[in-house]
Ligand SMILES: [Zn+2]
């Protein structure tokens with residue numbers, strides 16, 4: 001499968017890049033993973049949004065769902081051109097109002113995922129891990145039909161069970177929002193925690209995402225790299241892609 005970074009900031013976009021969103025392609029199946037601010041316009045550079053087979057959301061913070069509304073309008077206004085009647089958007093149901101907003105009549109259909117169960121989407125098999133974050137949030141482990149594994153931590157503070165969930169991932173995407181100077185209660189990981197998680201999990205490659213606007217990303221890369229032995233780590237950039 002192939003992962004393309006569509007947006008990678010936490011919180012809010014900058015003039016140069018948007019917030020969280022990834023395009024995951026497996027064969028001819030196209031899944032949008034989170035849909036943050038600025039994600040739709042970047043997606044349009046890589047894939048006609050009408051060719052998406054589904055979207056899936058880790059949680060309902062704005063930096064992960066800001067472009068859901070315009071994606072719905074895209075599907076509504078380009079009605080004549082689409083092959084599928086509606087785009088399925090998968091989300092959890094622990095926040096009923098936000099879940100209900102995933103349905104836009106005639107354009108998109110909200111579908112629930114059960115975090116305790118396995119979700120099969122095309123050639124992809126997805127399992128979930130509840131994270132530690134101010135609102136219900138689910139990390140995802142996505143396995144394709146060749147057995148390749150992508151793990152996305154979603155938004156979370158560090159906790160040891162994440163390493164089991166991310167075990168032997170071919171690519172691990174981590175929520176990396178702080179450097180070593182951050183103290184107090186955390187709702188995201190520091191760069192060092194991302195590196196530690198990758199090392200504990202035995203992840204083959206690591207992508208640092210959910211990056212901050214006001215910390216040098218090279219500094220984050222350095223702090224994460226200090227925690228690992230021989231695992232390639234990169235900071236996310238728009239358009240960066242990975243063959244998994
Ligand atoms: Zn976020």
Ligand SMILES: [Zn+2]
Pocket residue numbers: 059061133155
């Ligand atoms: Zn969040």
